[in-house]
Amino acid sequence: MIKKAKLTTWIITLTITIIILAIINLNTGQMKVTPAEIWQLITGSGTYAQSVVIFDFRMPRIIIAILVGFALAIAGDVIQTTTQNPMADTSFLGINAGAGLAVMIFIAFIKNQDANLFMLPVMALLGALISTVTVFFFAYKKDTGITANRLLLTGVALSGCFSSVMVLFTLKLSPENYQFVMNWLTGSIWGTSWSFILIFLPWFIIFTTIIFSKSKVLDTFNLGDEVAQSLGISLHRERIILIGAAVILAGVSVSISGGIGFIGLITPNLAKRIIGFKSNKRMLLSGTLGSCLLIASDTLGKCLSTTTEIPVGVIVAIIGAPYFFYILIKSNS
Amino acid sequence: MNSRVRFTIQLSIEIIILCILLLLSIRYGANKNSNDTVMNAIFNYQSSNLDQQIIRQIRIPRVIGAALIGSALACSGALMQCVTKNPMADSGLLGINSGAALMLTMSFIFFPKLSTQQTTIFSVFGAALASILVFGLSSMKKAQLSPTILVLAGMAISAFFTALSEGLALISQLKQDLAFWHFGGISAVNWNQLIHLGPWVIGGLLVALLLTPNLNLLNLSDDSIQSLGKNINIIRSITLICVVILSGISVALVGAVAFVGLIIPHIAKFLVGADYRQVMPMTLILGANLTLCADLIARTINPPNETPFGIIISLVGVPFFIYLARKDNQRI
Numbered sequence: 001m002i003k004k005a006k007l008t009t010w011i012i013t014l015t016i017t018i019i020i021l022a023i024i025n026l027n028t029g030q031m032k033v034t035p036a037e038i039w040q041l042i043t044g045s046g047t048y049a050q051s052v053v054i055f056d057f058r059m060p061r062i063i064i065a066i067l068v069g070f071a072l073a074i075a076g077d078v079i080q081t082t083t084q085n086p087m088a089d090t091s092f093l094g095i096n097a098g099a100g101l102a103v104m105i106f107i108a109f110i111k112n113q114d115a116n117l118f119m120l121p122v123m124a125l126l127g128a129l130i131s132t133v134t135v136f137f138f139a140y141k142k143d144t145g146i147t148a149n150r151l152l153l154t155g156v157a158l159s160g161c162f163s164s165v166m167v168l169f170t171l172k173l174s175p176e177n178y179q180f181v182m183n184w185l186t187g188s189i190w191g192t193s194w195s196f197i198l199i200f201l202p203w204f205i206i207f208t209t210i211i212f213s214k215s216k217v218l219d220t221f222n223l224g225d226e227v228a229q230s231l232g233i234s235l236h237r238e239r240i241i242l243i244g245a246a247v248i249l250a251g252v253s254v255s256i257s258g259g260i261g262f263i264g265l266i267t268p269n270l271a272k273r274i275i276g277f278k279s280n281k282r283m284l285l286s287g288t289l290g291s292c293l294l295i296a297s298d299t300l301g302k303c304l305s306t307t308t309e310i311p312v313g314v315i316v317a318i319i320g321a322p323y324f325f326y327i328l329i330k331s332n333s
Numbered sequence: 334m335n336s337r338v339r340f341t342i343q344l345s346i347e348i349i350i351l352c353i354l355l356l357l358s359i360r361y362g363a364n365k366n367s368n369d370t371v372m373n374a375i376f377n378y379q380s381s382n383l384d385q386q387i388i389r390q391i392r393i394p395r396v397i398g399a400a401l402i403g404s405a406l407a408c409s410g411a412l413m414q415c416v417t418k419n420p421m422a423d424s425g426l427l428g429i430n431s432g433a434a435l436m437l438t439m440s441f442i443f444f445p446k447l448s449t450q451q452t453t454i455f456s457v458f459g460a461a462l463a464s465i466l467v468f469g470l471s472s473m474k475k476a477q478l479s480p481t482i483l484v485l486a487g488m489a490i491s492a493f494f495t496a497l498s499e500g501l502a503l504i505s506q507l508k509q510d511l512a513f514w515h516f517g518g519i520s521a522v523n524w525n526q527l528i529h530l531g532p533w534v535i536g537g538l539l540v541a542l543l544l545t546p547n548l549n550l551l552n553l554s555d556d557s558i559q560s561l562g563k564n565i566n567i568i569r570s571i572t573l574i575c576v577v578i579l580s581g582i583s584v585a586l587v588g589a590v591a592f593v594g595l596i597i598p599h600i601a602k603f604l605v606g607a608d609y610r611q612v613m614p615m616t617l618i619l620g621a622n623l624t625l626c627a628d629l630i631a632r633t634i635n636p637p638n639e640t641p642f643g644i645i646i647s648l649v650g651v652p653f654f655i656y657l658a659r660k661d662n663q664r665i
Contacts, residue, residue, distance in 0.1 A: 087485040091492070138655050149481045153658035156426070156488055157651045160591055164647040168640070179503070186499045261492045305504065314500030321493040325466075328486050329473045 061192040073290025076264020078246040083148035089265040090250035093155040094131040096259040097162035102127025121255040128251030187260035187313020215280035262320030354625040398522030400621035405579040407620025410594020421480040424580035425591020428490035432463025433584035438498040457581030548609040592650025
């Protein structure tokens with residue numbers, strides 16, 4: 001019972017933090033809008049300009065940040081549990097690099113970007129999926145199937161390959177396009193409109209549901225391969241399904257938010273420390289932590305510089321890296 | 334004696350290949366030269382002849398630079414694999430290159446008027462910072478880090494430094510200048526840089542060669558080394574200083590090139606066995622051969638445009654890395 005109360009307390013605290021951060025986030029930016037004015041907007045009065053800024057730009061962005069943070073965190077959690085490796089993350093499976101390469105090729109060869117605004121996330125997702133399939137293909141061996149370590153190392157190698165191919169296109173881009181692609185690669189939430197949320201939501205709901213419905217299976221991974229197998233679980237199949245779901249979730253997130261790392265790396269570790277190994281609780285907590293981290297980073301990035309926006313991926317990395325180093329020292333490999 | 338004979342033969346073959354590659358690299362490029370022009374440029378230089386001028390002023394420093402950097406990267410890879418007892422160690426994979434890149438970005442932003450020599454100091458400092466971070470973190474743990482964990486940690490450290498330098502570049506509107514440096518390749522190496530930085534690289538390589546008898550010891554457990562009367566921390570520190578100098582200067586000269594340090598020591602060990610007294614000389618020559626070869630391909634594949642030479646290296650390096658990951662190595 002104590003555990004349950006602990007989870008509820010944490011979730012409530014984090015939700016309140018997210019709401020406070022969201023309100024701060026709504027207020028900051030080129031155009032200042034006070035909380036009182038937001039209240040006026042909600043009740044129906046207020047200027048047209050204010051309503052455009054708040055409802056068409058800032059609100060969708062905040063919602064995207066919350067959803068993407070949640071998705072990246074549980075995707076990272078699934079990868080860490082299935083591979084039994086606290087240092088694993090979806091960004092190491094070549095997802096970020098593959099999506100980045102696809103975006104770069106798209107920008108380099110297609111001139112009229114505005115007309116193809118919705119093609120961009122599709123391309124990114126395609127790139128993420130192709131690169132993941134390639135990683136799985138190279139990690140597969142006839143006798144042993146796909147082992148966790150081989151999968152991660154292959155992912156690292158192919159990420160390196162993709163980033164060096166990206167170089168070829170970097171030099172071809174015009175300075176404006178280059179700026180856009182760099183912003184994308186470092187991770188800036190750019191898909192800021194309601195239509196992106198509508199595209200994102202079905203994927204988010206389907207794959208988070210799949211992952212949460214498999215939380216019992218995830219628990220067995222913690223027991224070790226032998227125990228899981230003796231319980232009658234087809235380990236390889238479940239692992240592939242779960243990693244596949246995590247990859248699609250992360251791929252969709254990255255395609256609308258850009259290459260954000262570290263969230264999937266650190267939040268599952270933090271959640272494990274707080275709540276323990278029970279998968280459904282832990283994933284709920286790491287997801288909420290992910291949302292909180294992403295929206296905090298976004299708000300911080302907006303507050304720190306009023307002229308240029310600091311990409312949210314940079315802030316996440318600055319906040320996340322120290323904790324990662326801490327995990328690295330503490331973990332017993 | 335048998336292994337020594339084999340080593341001598343292998344080394345001489347590699348040196349012959351090195352000489353051939355050196356001559357080919359000087360001869361071929363955006364414009365071809367006859368053997369006579371090459372010979373004249375070296376032994377009978379006339380500054381009025383444009384072809385000879387190109388060879389003397391542009392191609393020779395570039396070729397020497399490529400060879401030196403190849404040796405330096407391969408050597409630092411071998412040293413790191415030895416110190417960390419980890420077959421996956423490489424200055425690119427462990428994030429040392431990205432540390433150097435971060436400091437270079439900062440020097441571009443805050444002190445844009447520095448000369449190349451001064452920016453190199455920043456780069457070496459960045460490499461030192463990153464190596465202290467990587468090795469400090471891994472030595473804080475009592476247990477040995479597994480190769481996979483070390484590679485993933487290196488990835489995360491790279492991601493951190495890269496995020497920082499890209500963020501800084503975006504804020505200060507550096508744009509593509511930095512990208513050109515990142516992948517700039519060897520084309521920018523000139524005599525001036527070689528004269529200032531070459532001695533450091535050669536010094537680092539010599540120290541590495543002198544260290545080789547001690548490097549063999551590092552494969553033993555710490556206790557047995559101490560019982561032999563050697564101070565393990567001194568050996569480790571000298572090795573790390575070598576790594577920092579060699580990889581820092583290479584990054585400053587040609588940008589972040591990964592995989593050379595990963596591949597070459599393995600090939601060298603495959604050819605001559607595990608004795609570092611034989612592995613190290615082979616590593617140096619093989620490293621030079623690889624970068625010369627890659628540079629030659631990068632120049633001639635699509636003339637007069639240059640293909641970034643890091644891509645050619647990755648084309649060899651990535652399959653090799655995957656091969657290492659697929660090999661059923663107990664320690665991975």
